[in-house]
Amino acid sequence: MNELVRQTSSLLKSLNLKGIDRHLDELIEGCEDTSRSPLAFLHDVLTTEVSDRKDRRLRRNLAAAHFPVEKRLETFGFERLSGITETDMTALRDFRWIDKNENILFFGPPGLGKTHLSIALGLEAVHAGYTVCFERMSNLVKLLKTSEIQRASAFRIRRILSSHVLIIDEIGYIPIDRKEANLFFNLVSELYERSAIIVTSNKHFDAWSEMMGDEIMTTAMLDRLLHHAHIFSLSGESYRLESQRKENEMPALTNG
Ligand code: ADP
Ligand code: MG
Numbered sequence: 001m002n003e004l005v006r007q008t009s010s011l012l013k014s015l016n017l018k019g020i021d022r023h024l025d026e027l028i029e030g031c032e033d034t035s036r037s038p039l040a041f042l043h044d045v046l047t048t049e050v051s052d053r054k055d056r057r058l059r060r061n062l063a064a065a066h067f068p069v070e071k072r073l074e075t076f077g078f079e080r081l082s083g084i085t086e087t088d089m090t091a092l093r094d095f096r097w098i099d100k101n102e103n104i105l106f107f108g109p110p111g112l113g114k115t116h117l118s119i120a121l122g123l124e125a126v127h128a129g130y131t132v133c134f135e136r137m138s139n140l141v142k143l144l145k146t147s148e149i150q151r152a153s154a155f156r157i158r159r160i161l162s163s164h165v166l167i168i169d170e171i172g173y174i175p176i177d178r179k180e181a182n183l184f185f186n187l188v189s190e191l192y193e194r195s196a197i198i199v200t201s202n203k204h205f206d207a208w209s210e211m212m213g214d215e216i217m218t219t220a221m222l223d224r225l226l227h228h229a230h231i232f233s234l235s236g237e238s239y240r241l242e243s244q245r246k247e248n249e250m251p252a253l254t255n256g
Contacts, residue, residue, distance in 0.1 A: 019052025020045055058127065064159060065132045071119040081112060083234040092121060092230065098130055098164050102228040103197045107204050111238025114200035118167045121198065130164040137171045144183040160187075165196045172203035172211050181212040185221045192224040199225065204233065 005024065012021035020027065027048060031041045073093075078086045084106075097104065104121070106114040122132040133156075135143070143160075146153040160166050176184065191197060203211060205226070209218035 017049055018056075019049040022052065023048045061126045061131050062123075065122060065126055066134050067119050067123060068134070068136075069119065070123065071116045073117075073120040073124065076113060076116060076120065081234060081236040083108065083236075084117075084232045088230075088232065089117070089121075093124060095125060095128055095130065097230060098125060098196045100228065101193050101196050102230065103199065103225055104230045104232075105205075105225065106198070106200045106232050106234060108202070108232075108234030109238065110202055111240040112234040112236055113239055114234065115169055118169060118198045118200055122165060122167050125165055131162070132165040132167065133160045133163045134167040134169065135160070136169045137176075138174055140168060140187075141176055141180045141184060144187060145180065157187075161190060161195075163195060165198065166191060167198040167200075169200050171199055171201040172208065175211050175213070178213055181214055181217060184212075185217050188221050188224055192227075197225065 005028075009021050009024060012018070012024070027041075027045055030036070030044055073089055076089075078084065078089075092104065104118075106117060108114060119134065122134055126132050140160075143153045143156050147157045148154070188197070201208075205222050208222065209215040212218045212221075
């Protein structure tokens with residue numbers, strides 16, 4: 001390697017300009033076109049660094065979101081589902097609810113696409129530059145319980161507290177004990193008016209106090225969650241059952 005290139009690369013590394021360093025060869029090749037001004041070259045160099053940083057940040061934020069699968073709004077069918085329309089979702093795609101620290105709550109029986117919608121919104125939010133954490137309720141409770149003794153849990157909770165959006169999936173599938181409910185209540189209180197929260201639940205909030213085992217605390221928590229909230233109560237046929245039924249109705253292709 002040319003000595004000057006090696007020294008330049010080392011300077012770029014020590015200045016933490018990884019994007020320029022990674023694209024150094026292309027940038028040098030680009031300036032062989034002598035008709036381009038030094039200012040245009042400098043512009044290319046800086047643009048390269050800025051867009052490389054943006055790419056890296058996006059990849060980091062996607063990884064840190066912990067989405068269990070990839071789901072898109074484009075693949076979601078709103079027909080036959082009541083309680084939410086495509087217009088509702090389009091309105092949420094401007095992400096003003098994140099800027100205003102508002103919450104979104106999806107209620108309804110299993111298979112109606114609550115998790116799908118929350119992942120799809122979260123994914124778009126990450127692409128729009130926001131930080132998002134996805135956690136199933138059972139895992140969130142586990143993280144809260146272990147954050148004082150496990151460094152990984154403490155790290156995750158810190159990330160959750162500093163993210164723009166927390167998605168809590170499947171509240172209500174399993175009952176939680178008093179101590180767990182208390183930890184959860186403290187988390188919601190800390191996030192209140194500081195971050196946006198998306199919740200999915202198979203139980204309408206009338207039934208939450210039974211799950212949390214403490215009516216006063218549940219009321220106080222719902223007060224915070226519902227204060228600035230977009231609430232969607234979904235009903236319709238389970239998408240899982242519906243696609244299974246369609247498969248069964250399809251004419252068999254093989255058994256001659
Ligand atoms: P829920 O969280 O309400 O139980 P999910 O979001 O897990 O439901 O949906 C179950 C499966 O069906 C997922 O694979 C999801 O992508 C798909 N699904 C649910 N509703 C729809 C829909 N309206 N359009 C397209 N796919 C859907
Ligand atoms: Mg779900």
